[in-house]
Amino acid sequence: MSATAKATSNLNSYRTGPDETGHFGMFGGRFVAETLMPLILELDAAYEAAKADPGFAAEMASYLKHYVGRPSPLYFAERMTEHVRARAASGMGAKIYFKRDELNHTGAHKVNNVLGQILLAMRMGKKRIIAETGAGQHGVATATLCARFGLQCVVYMGAVDVERQKPNVFRMKMLGAEVVPVQSGSKTLKDAMNEALRDWVTNVENTFYCIGTVAGPHPYPAMVRDFQCVIGRETREQMMEAEGRLPDSLIAAIGGGSNAIGLFHPFLDDKDVEIYGVEAAGHGLSSGLHAASLTGGRPGVLHGNRTYLLMDDDGQIKDAHSISAGLDYPGIGPEHAWLHDTGRVTYISATDDEALAAFQLCSKLEGIIPALEPSHALAKVLELAGQKPRDHLMVMNLCGRGDKDIFTVAEHLGGM
Amino acid sequence: MTTRIEARFARCRAEGRAALVTFVTAGDPDYDSSLAIIRALPAAGADIIEFGVPFTDPMADGVPVQLAGQRALKAGQTLRKTLAMVRAFREGDADTPVILMGYYNPIYVYGVEAFLKDATEAGVDGLIVVDLPPEEDEELCLPALRAGLNFIRLATPTTDDRRLPKVLQNTSGFVYYVSVTGVTGAAIADYGRVSDAVARIKRHTELPVVVGFGVKTGEHAASIAKGADGVVVGSALVEAVRTSLDGDGRATQSTVSAVTTLVGELAAGIRSVAKAHAA
Incomplete structure (x- = not known):
């Protein structure tokens, strides 16, 4: 694995994959x-x-x-930004933007x-x-x-x-x-x-x-990925228009990873843009009950491609666990596996409880009920934004709205 | 060197009949019963044993084989134990070919090199790995051939004449014609079309062509045997295992005999069709 990582990290471009046989490094395939x-x-x-x-x-x-309603807005999450800055050290607290893909027809990316x-x-x-x-x-x-x-x-x-x-x-x-x-x-x-x-x-x-x-x-x-890249392309243009420059960091939740790759891919060769993918840590990585295949899995072959998977020593696939049904998958897209090994994207994870807290905060502060999937990304935005200076521009993909999740959340919060 | 698989097909040809290839899932319903089943298969009339390697996500299998895999995994079956079973079987049977059939991930995780070494030593003769098309031959097919194992490929109704040479290129032992587009256990609609398909494949290869998917009775087996070098039966056998179990899913006195009785009927069906001796 480390040999692959070294070989590919010297690439001039991260955007040329896959090869003609469908491989991103050792991942992918047919x-x-x-x-x-x-x-x-x-x-x-x-x-x-x-x-x-x-x-x-x-x-x-x-x-x-005309049908989906694109472009989706790039929205300055002012109150979320204030919330983070109020809790950060002096001069710290990134400017937080949401890419509003939850406003698409059908409510997600x-x-x-x-x-x-x-x-x-x-x-x-x-x-x-x-x-x-x-x-x-x-x-x-x-x-x-x-x-x-x-x-x-x-x-x-x-x-x-x-x-x-x-x-x-x-x-x-x-x-x-x-x-x-x-x-x-x-x-x-x-x-x-x-x-x-x-x-x-x-x-x-x-x-x-x-x-x-x-x-x-x-x-x-x-x-x-190609069909989802409209998210990242719009984000580039919209950020240039809003701030006159590219964002400093991108962050998105990952189940299979389509909303994330859609945001990330157009920025992969902009080396100054930090990129974070957030996996679902369920009850916590040490509990064994999670869906973080990069952080807690290893390479295997399932559903047509080689990628990181949650499995046992016999190669049997383990059940994933997440409060979010959309992240509840024991694998991840092969391009993410490759971006993980090359180190271009940093993959972190958020627990069910962290996502629930972010879900509630976003609803109350921004008047946006997010889906549980991007709530995982939002949980990490709250953490990371506080460690960045005020002129740092952070974009989170708000990839789905939370109407579908209100019953799940109500159940976890013990009724409302 | 003549392989066990070649020798077995030669013997069937000499007897003027098709071969009976029997599939059972390794470790179903438990290690000891499963070993007893495969030990009993040759005497019951099986010519070749296909031993299913259980996997949590059998994408190409119908419900009977899915359930058999779940029973085996629940009983603690692993690829390592499956190889141990083959070794135990070989102690009492030096001639019946044993083919492991399953999905790539357990082998990949075991490690291809280690697996090929252990499988060869255990007495495995060939591999059928459902999710490794010729496009992925570098993964396991070519190393397996180098290790002296047969790599048996599936050809399907969607494999047209243009693609067939690619599918046959690194295939050895025999060709497994999947008689329907569908999962294992799905019914065969038209036996006439199966004979045509076998004839089509035979225009491209000297290898024996066996036919599977949907064969449940001696009568089905006989119909297929007319046009093919062998008949594969799987779902019907693991269903025989399932219906023999007690209320808690445990093996009973009749578990082994449920399988061998059906194998006997299938073997009789095949033997009812006399075939011309191959030149």
Whole structure:
């Protein structure tokens, strides 16, 4: 591992991956059953063709503007900044900005990626869309765009998640999607992904698998990243407009890591920009009950790619634990694994309790109820911003709104 | 050197019949019962043993094999124990080929080099690793071939003539034709199409072609045996294990015989189809 890290840290650019076989250093790849392999190759070719077609980009841009509601604002979180400065040493306390991706149609960043994949699916002539979902945000975004374009939609969701994310289950059904509760394994996101792969292997001819994060076999990690990079591109422009310079640091929550890579990627070669990814530490890293695969896992192969995974000594995948269903996954996108090993991005973690506290603080101070996923990032913003000088510009990706989480939070706080 | 797998197919050809390849999950429902099952398989009519390596996330398997893996993991099965089982089996059987079938992660975590050494020493003959397509041959396939193990690849209905040579390139031992697009245990819709597919693959390779996915009875086995060099049965056997267990999921007196009885029927089905001796 250290050899990889040394070899890659001298790169001129962190933005050229993956290679043609889908590898980011040793991570990524195409670890799928033969039945799916021809489809993966077909998808790769279709995506390359779409990338080269200005018509595809124009179509994306138009729907992002008129249907999704982009660009999302870059908002100066004034009261959060004051809160941090009041508790920091003299002269300290970064200026905190939120990238407001929770204001997108469907309430999270997920829709950026789904739009891209659905437009691609239609170019490929696929009429049936399947998806996995954890918190339900990706499922809702997929159901929404399938409704918009008249496509059949089947969403696989762990039975445990169906229970804790009821509002999103109802939304998906209202949008005409079929929601299949997955009873196998730990009944959460990884099992939903297993079941979606089983569906895909069975219905290869007419089905497009719309993966919700920067994981899975190549080309998914690169393709989903490309669709999410609109977040970082807008942030660059908006920060130049607001402050006349680039931000000093970026911070985002990580489950699979799609909102984070979307914010980070356009800045990876700006060496002065510090970048932080925040994993879910659940009950604490030492408890063993967490979802921090970089901090608490090691390299393995699951769901089509090599990446850091939570597993035992026999290579059996362990259940992840997080209060946030969207972070409750025992792996992470392969590009994050590579950015971790090269040291370009610093990965830290926040516990359930820290996220809950940040959730409440943001609601009260900013009038924004954040999703539990970005609440993990926010918990670390509160910590890091206090250690930075006042002219330090910090951007957090507020990647989802918290309406879906209010029942979970109420339960943890003992009713409200 | 003739491998056990080559020798076994040669013998089946000489007997003018297809081979019966039986899949059971290692450690299902527990170590001792599982070892008793594989020890009983050859006498019951199995020609080749596929030993499933349990994994928490078997993406290409249907419910029966998923449940078998869960039973085995719950009983404490590990890859190390699976290799120990093969060693124990080899003490009493020097000829029946044993193939490990599963997913890459347990092998990757064991360490490819250490695994190949231990597997070879234990008497493993071949590997089927579901999530390693030819695009990832550097990972395990090529090192396994160098270590003297057969690497058996799956070909599927989606593997077209253009892709087939790539799939066959580093395949050895035999080719496993997955008769349906779907997970293990899914039903075969059309036996005629299976024969056509086998003929198509045979135009590209000299290797024996065996067919699996969805074979449950002696009658199914006979239908497949007409057009293929071998028939794989898996889900039906692990279902036989499951239905033999007591209310607490423990093995009973009938667990081994539930499997061997079904294997006997399947073997009889295969033997009912006389095949021309291969030239």
